[in-house]
Amino acid sequence: MTKPALDTRDDIRFFFGNEERRLRDIDPQMTVLNWLRLNERKTGTKEGCAEGDCGACTVILGEPDGMGSMRYRTVNACIQFMPTLDGKQLLTVEHLKPDDGSLHPVQQAMVETHGSQCGFCTPGFVMSLYQLWLDGGEDDRGAINDALAGNLCRCTGYGPIIEAARKAGGISATDPVEQKRRSDIATRLTAMIEGAGMLALEMPVGRYFAPRSSDELAALLVAHPDATVLAGGTDVGLWVTKMLKRIDPIIYIGDVADLKSVREKGGALTIGAGVTYSDAHAALGMIAGDVGELVRRIGSRQIRNAGTVGGNIANGSPIGDTPPALIALGARIVLRVGDIRREVALEDFFITYGKQDRAKGEFVESIIVPKPAAGVQFKAYKISKRFDQDITAVLAAFAIRIDGGKVVEFRAAFGGMAGTPMRAKKCEAALIGKDWNEASLSAAQLALSRDFAPMSDMRASKEYRMLVAQNLLTKLFIETTAPEIATRLVGREAAYV
Numbered sequence: 001m002t003k004p005a006l007d008t009r010d011d012i013r014f015f016f017g018n019e020e021r022r023l024r025d026i027d028p029q030m031t032v033l034n035w036l037r038l039n040e041r042k043t044g045t046k047e048g049c050a051e052g053d054c055g056a057c058t059v060i061l062g063e064p065d066g067m068g069s070m071r072y073r074t075v076n077a078c079i080q081f082m083p084t085l086d087g088k089q090l091l092t093v094e095h096l097k098p099d100d101g102s103l104h105p106v107q108q109a110m111v112e113t114h115g116s117q118c119g120f121c122t123p124g125f126v127m128s129l130y131q132l133w134l135d136g137g138e139d140d141r142g143a144i145n146d147a148l149a150g151n152l153c154r155c156t157g158y159g160p161i162i163e164a165a166r167k168a169g170g171i172s173a174t175d176p177v178e179q180k181r182r183s184d185i186a187t188r189l190t191a192m193i194e195g196a197g198m199l200a201l202e203m204p205v206g207r208y209f210a211p212r213s214s215d216e217l218a219a220l221l222v223a224h225p226d227a228t229v230l231a232g233g234t235d236v237g238l239w240v241t242k243m244l245k246r247i248d249p250i251i252y253i254g255d256v257a258d259l260k261s262v263r264e265k266g267g268a269l270t271i272g273a274g275v276t277y278s279d280a281h282a283a284l285g286m287i288a289g290d291v292g293e294l295v296r297r298i299g300s301r302q303i304r305n306a307g308t309v310g311g312n313i314a315n316g317s318p319i320g321d322t323p324p325a326l327i328a329l330g331a332r333i334v335l336r337v338g339d340i341r342r343e344v345a346l347e348d349f350f351i352t353y354g355k356q357d358r359a360k361g362e363f364v365e366s367i368i369v370p371k372p373a374a375g376v377q378f379k380a381y382k383i384s385k386r387f388d389q390d391i392t393a394v395l396a397a398f399a400i401r402i403d404g405g406k407v408v409e410f411r412a413a414f415g416g417m418a419g420t421p422m423r424a425k426k427c428e429a430a431l432i433g434k435d436w437n438e439a440s441l442s443a444a445q446l447a448l449s450r451d452f453a454p455m456s457d458m459r460a461s462k463e464y465r466m467l468v469a470q471n472l473l474t475k476l477f478i479e480t481t482a483p484e485i486a487t488r489l490v491g492r493e494a495a496y497v
């Protein structure tokens with residue numbers, strides 16, 4: 001097996017705005033937010049929740065796009081660790097001000113629409129608006145809501161900020177990361193990293209390795225079987241900021257080039273474990289509109305720009321959003337330890353609450369998602385208290401094929417109903433081979449109550465969970481038998497936004 005790269009380096013290389021930085025002796029667990037505020041005294045970026053929820057800490061990360069320019073994305077600085085900046089460009093609200101001292105159009109629009117009152121949320125909103133502006137602006141209310149869903153404001157009622165988003169979209173201005181500068185930064189970033197060896201920080205406070213290939217990753221995990229794999233950090237970041245854990249060593253997979261692709265082959269998608277939700281979204285939306293819509297509702301744009309589908313599976317959460325949908329689609333995952341790979345059905349990966357079929361040193365390499373066969377209808381429903389940026393109470397995913405009024409294929413998977421994401425096999429058996437009518441629907445609903453004994457927690461009571469799960473079967477029935485009836489808050493076309 002390929003050995004870990006012998007060449008390593010111990011400095012984090014990135015651009016802070018347009019300034020090249022090389023940092024040594026940084027605690028690998030220091031968050032970008034703490035570095036900005038405590039080390040750099042750049043206090044424009046705020047701390048609200050320190051858990052990725054409020055958006056006050058929103059910054060933009062730029063990465064070479066492989067085509068000679070840069071790609072920019074918002075993330076929550078409060079849950080990103082400093083070494084993950086390696087090879088990237090960090091932009092904060094301080095970088096928006098043009099050299100002539102005027103305001104950037106998104107800032108000017110916020111002033112003109114009274115989009116700022118107490119001001120605490122403002123820098124975060126400005127960064128999300130700036131991202132929208134970089135992407136060409138938006139007039140559509142749904143798209144603006146989507147871009148701002150990860151930013152909370154308790155003062156303005158959001159109306160003026162949405163107005164600012166519309167207003168700024170129409171204004172042209174000199175871009176602080178104008179095209180010419182972008183290609184220069186992309187070239188310099190690539191030169192800083194290429195051939196420079198793997199980032200390996202070995203400090204008394206903790207170790208951090210950032211392999212650049214899956215062979216290096218596999219070898220490192222064999223050498224450090226107790227290491228914590230870090231992908232987007234949207235779970236792991238909170239272990240540090242909320243649980244005050246020390247993690248040692250950390251092996252970061254965000255720089256593993258061959259885990260960052262989505263490939264289509266033989267009627268299935270193969271999604272590398274390092275692929276973020278944002279990068280998997282379009283492809284998953286093409287597999288089934290409802291999977292795309294589900295992904296669009298995961299966390300916020302900042303969370304989707306960092307979090308991965310692989311992390312959503314590997315964390316084993318009973319309320320992760322993608323596993324039930326992927327189980328209903330018949331997804332499989334590739335697990336790898338050293339040079340040995342095995343493929344398991346996703347539903348078999350989840351053994352019981354907190355326990356997955358993953359050995360020490362083994363990692364999720366990819367996820368294989370088959371396209372639904374001809375005639376199969378796929379539906380997924382997320383139930384949460386808020387539409388955006390909320391944790392699921394119950395999630396149902398169904399793949400159903402009806403032929404001549406009979407159910408000939410049916411896979412049903414749920415989240416939030418048991419200690420793991422799970423298929424509802426009694427419910428499936430109650431329907432397969434039966435006429436698809438109200439009597440078989442009732443039988444399937446009754447069978448569901450034998451599949452699961454859900455628990456009560458702060459999100460939902462066990463009675464609510466069961467009732468809503470049964471009602472989602474009714475929704476499936478309506479959508480497959482009377483599609484003219486409106487059943488959705490947001491149209492299916494949103495899946496592709």
Ligand SMILES: Cc1cc2nc3c(=O)[nH]c(=O)nc-3n(C[C@H](O)[C@H](O)[C@H](O)COP(=O)(O)OP(=O)(O)OC[C@H]3O[C@@H](n4cnc5c(N)ncnc54)[C@H](O)[C@@H]3O)c2cc1C
Nearest residue numbers: 052231232233234235236298299308311312314320321364
């Ligand atoms: C504000 C906020 C909102 C959220 N909203 C949602 C939501 O709506 N729906 C939802 O489902 N989740 C949500 N989450 C949870 C989280 O975003 C997801 O679970 C996400 O998919 C985790 O992926 P990650 O790449 O960030 O994983 P990380 O945090 O990097 O890792 C998560 C776990 O998986 C392990 N791991 C990661 N990759 C691998 C791998 N390749 N092999 C082996 N182990 C691995 C890590 O060691 C860790 O144990 C939210 C989180 C936050 C902070």
Ligand code: FES
Nearest residue numbers: 048049050055078
């Ligand atoms: S401080 Fe709230 S999202 Fe980062």
Ligand code: FES
Nearest residue numbers: 117118153154155
């Ligand atoms: S202006 Fe006060 S929180 Fe938004």
